[in-house]
Amino acid sequence: MDRVTLIGRIRFEPENRTKKHNEQASWKKVAMVEFRDDTCEYYSWFIKKRYNISLNKPLRGPHISFINDSIRDLSLSGTRTHKEVNKLWEETKKKWHNKQIPVVLDLDPRSNNVHWWFNIPSGEGRILHEIRSELGLKEPFFKFHMTIGLIHPHELEHSQYILNGLISGMII
Secondary structure, three states, rough: EEEEEEEEEEEEEEOOOHHHHHHHOOOOEEEEEOHHHHHHHHHHHHHHHHOOOOOOOOOOOOOOEEEEEEHHOOOOOOOOOOHHHHHHHHHHHHHHHOOOOEEEEEEEEEEEEOOOEEEEEOOOOOOHHHHHOOOOOOOOOOOOOOEEEEEEHHHHHHHHHHHHHHOOOOOO
Protein backbone atom coordinates (compact mmCIF):
# COMPACT_ATOMS: atom_id res chain seq x y z
CA MET A 1 0.00 0.00 0.00
CA ASP A 2 1.41 3.39 -0.98
CA ARG A 3 1.26 6.03 1.72
CA VAL A 4 2.38 9.58 2.22
CA THR A 5 2.80 11.59 5.42
CA LEU A 6 1.82 15.25 5.36
CA ILE A 7 2.23 17.86 8.07
CA GLY A 8 -0.92 19.86 8.76
CA ARG A 9 -2.15 22.41 11.26
CA ILE A 10 -5.16 21.83 13.51
CA ARG A 11 -7.81 24.54 13.23
CA PHE A 12 -10.82 24.81 15.51
CA GLU A 13 -13.75 26.84 14.19
CA PRO A 14 -12.25 27.54 10.76
CA GLU A 15 -13.53 30.42 8.69
CA ASN A 16 -16.95 29.79 7.15
CA ARG A 17 -16.41 29.39 3.41
CA THR A 18 -19.54 27.53 2.39
CA LYS A 19 -23.27 28.20 2.53
CA LYS A 20 -23.77 24.90 4.34
CA HIS A 21 -21.27 25.87 7.04
CA ASN A 22 -22.93 29.27 7.50
CA GLU A 23 -26.37 27.64 7.83
CA GLN A 24 -25.14 25.12 10.42
CA ALA A 25 -22.76 27.35 12.41
CA SER A 26 -25.22 27.96 15.24
CA TRP A 27 -25.55 24.26 16.17
CA LYS A 28 -22.39 22.61 14.86
CA LYS A 29 -18.78 22.46 16.02
CA VAL A 30 -16.04 22.08 13.42
CA ALA A 31 -12.33 21.32 13.62
CA MET A 32 -10.01 20.25 10.84
CA VAL A 33 -6.42 19.71 9.87
CA GLU A 34 -5.47 22.20 7.17
CA PHE A 35 -2.61 21.80 4.73
CA ARG A 36 -1.16 24.93 3.12
CA ASP A 37 0.04 23.29 -0.05
CA ASP A 38 -1.10 22.01 -3.43
CA THR A 39 -1.82 18.42 -2.34
CA CYS A 40 -5.28 18.35 -3.94
CA GLU A 41 -4.03 19.79 -7.24
CA TYR A 42 -1.07 17.41 -7.26
CA TYR A 43 -3.16 14.26 -6.81
CA SER A 44 -5.95 15.58 -9.05
CA TRP A 45 -3.33 15.76 -11.79
CA PHE A 46 -2.62 12.03 -11.26
CA ILE A 47 -6.34 11.21 -11.38
CA LYS A 48 -6.58 13.17 -14.63
CA LYS A 49 -3.56 11.41 -16.17
CA ARG A 50 -4.56 7.92 -15.03
CA TYR A 51 -8.35 7.97 -15.47
CA ASN A 52 -9.00 11.10 -17.61
CA ILE A 53 -11.21 12.59 -14.87
CA SER A 54 -11.06 16.29 -14.06
CA LEU A 55 -11.71 17.31 -10.47
CA ASN A 56 -12.75 20.63 -8.97
CA LYS A 57 -10.64 21.31 -5.90
CA PRO A 58 -12.34 21.46 -2.49
CA LEU A 59 -13.48 24.97 -1.47
CA ARG A 60 -11.42 24.77 1.71
CA GLY A 61 -8.34 23.44 -0.06
CA PRO A 62 -6.58 20.36 1.28
CA HIS A 63 -7.97 19.51 4.71
CA ILE A 64 -9.31 16.74 6.91
CA SER A 65 -12.48 17.53 8.85
CA PHE A 66 -12.19 15.47 12.01
CA ILE A 67 -14.92 17.23 13.99
CA ASN A 68 -18.11 18.15 12.16
CA ASP A 69 -20.62 17.39 14.88
CA SER A 70 -23.73 18.81 16.45
CA ILE A 71 -23.34 20.54 19.80
CA ARG A 72 -25.88 17.95 20.97
CA ASP A 73 -23.27 15.21 20.31
CA LEU A 74 -20.83 17.03 22.59
CA SER A 75 -23.36 17.16 25.41
CA LEU A 76 -23.21 13.35 25.81
CA SER A 77 -26.96 12.95 25.26
CA GLY A 78 -27.91 15.78 27.55
CA THR A 79 -25.63 15.02 30.52
CA ARG A 80 -23.66 18.24 29.95
CA THR A 81 -25.14 21.69 29.92
CA HIS A 82 -24.54 24.07 27.02
CA LYS A 83 -22.17 26.03 29.29
CA GLU A 84 -20.20 22.87 30.15
CA VAL A 85 -19.99 21.91 26.46
CA ASN A 86 -18.63 25.34 25.55
CA LYS A 87 -16.09 25.23 28.40
CA LEU A 88 -14.84 21.80 27.33
CA TRP A 89 -14.69 22.95 23.69
CA GLU A 90 -12.64 26.03 24.64
CA GLU A 91 -10.26 23.97 26.83
CA THR A 92 -9.71 21.45 24.02
CA LYS A 93 -9.34 24.24 21.49
CA LYS A 94 -6.72 25.97 23.67
CA LYS A 95 -4.75 22.72 23.94
CA TRP A 96 -4.81 21.72 20.24
CA HIS A 97 -5.57 24.78 18.05
CA ASN A 98 -2.70 25.69 15.71
CA LYS A 99 -0.65 22.59 16.59
CA GLN A 100 1.13 20.88 13.71
CA ILE A 101 0.60 17.15 13.36
CA PRO A 102 1.64 14.44 10.89
CA VAL A 103 -1.15 12.79 8.92
CA VAL A 104 -0.71 9.57 6.92
CA LEU A 105 -2.79 9.09 3.77
CA ASP A 106 -3.39 5.86 1.87
CA LEU A 107 -2.81 6.83 -1.78
CA ASP A 108 -5.35 4.34 -3.13
CA PRO A 109 -8.02 6.77 -4.41
CA ARG A 110 -11.63 6.24 -3.34
CA SER A 111 -14.81 7.66 -4.82
CA ASN A 112 -18.58 7.77 -4.48
CA ASN A 113 -18.75 9.09 -8.07
CA VAL A 114 -19.10 12.69 -6.91
CA HIS A 115 -16.08 13.06 -4.61
CA TRP A 116 -12.64 11.45 -4.84
CA TRP A 117 -10.57 11.09 -1.66
CA PHE A 118 -7.74 9.36 0.19
CA ASN A 119 -8.45 7.55 3.47
CA ILE A 120 -6.34 7.77 6.59
CA PRO A 121 -5.38 4.13 7.22
CA SER A 122 -6.70 2.42 10.35
CA GLY A 123 -4.47 3.14 13.31
CA GLU A 124 -2.97 6.26 11.74
CA GLY A 125 -5.46 8.88 12.98
CA ARG A 126 -4.57 8.46 16.65
CA ILE A 127 -4.26 12.18 17.46
CA LEU A 128 -7.55 13.00 15.74
CA HIS A 129 -9.33 10.21 17.64
CA GLU A 130 -7.71 11.44 20.87
CA ILE A 131 -9.09 14.96 20.37
CA ARG A 132 -12.57 13.61 19.59
CA SER A 133 -12.37 11.42 22.70
CA GLU A 134 -11.41 14.41 24.88
CA LEU A 135 -14.65 16.02 23.76
CA GLY A 136 -16.68 12.88 24.41
CA LEU A 137 -17.25 12.22 20.71
CA LYS A 138 -17.52 8.74 19.26
CA GLU A 139 -16.12 7.52 15.97
CA PRO A 140 -17.13 9.81 13.10
CA PHE A 141 -19.77 8.56 10.68
CA PHE A 142 -17.34 8.86 7.76
CA LYS A 143 -13.81 7.61 8.34
CA PHE A 144 -11.08 10.24 8.37
CA HIS A 145 -10.16 11.17 4.82
CA MET A 146 -8.90 13.98 2.61
CA THR A 147 -11.12 14.90 -0.32
CA ILE A 148 -8.97 15.40 -3.41
CA GLY A 149 -11.75 16.93 -5.46
CA LEU A 150 -15.25 16.89 -6.83
CA ILE A 151 -16.25 15.63 -10.27
CA HIS A 152 -17.07 18.18 -12.94
CA PRO A 153 -20.80 17.67 -13.64
CA HIS A 154 -20.14 16.87 -17.31
CA GLU A 155 -17.86 13.98 -16.28
CA LEU A 156 -20.22 12.10 -13.95
CA GLU A 157 -20.89 9.32 -16.46
CA HIS A 158 -17.18 8.77 -17.16
CA SER A 159 -16.41 8.87 -13.43
CA GLN A 160 -19.07 6.18 -12.80
CA TYR A 161 -17.54 4.05 -15.56
CA ILE A 162 -14.07 4.34 -13.98
CA LEU A 163 -15.44 3.70 -10.49
CA ASN A 164 -17.28 0.57 -11.65
CA GLY A 165 -14.07 -0.64 -13.33
CA LEU A 166 -12.07 -0.09 -10.14
CA ILE A 167 -14.66 -1.87 -8.00
CA SER A 168 -14.87 -4.86 -10.36
CA GLY A 169 -11.09 -5.11 -10.68
CA MET A 170 -11.19 -4.44 -14.43
CA ILE A 171 -9.18 -1.24 -13.87
CA ILE A 172 -6.18 -1.15 -11.58
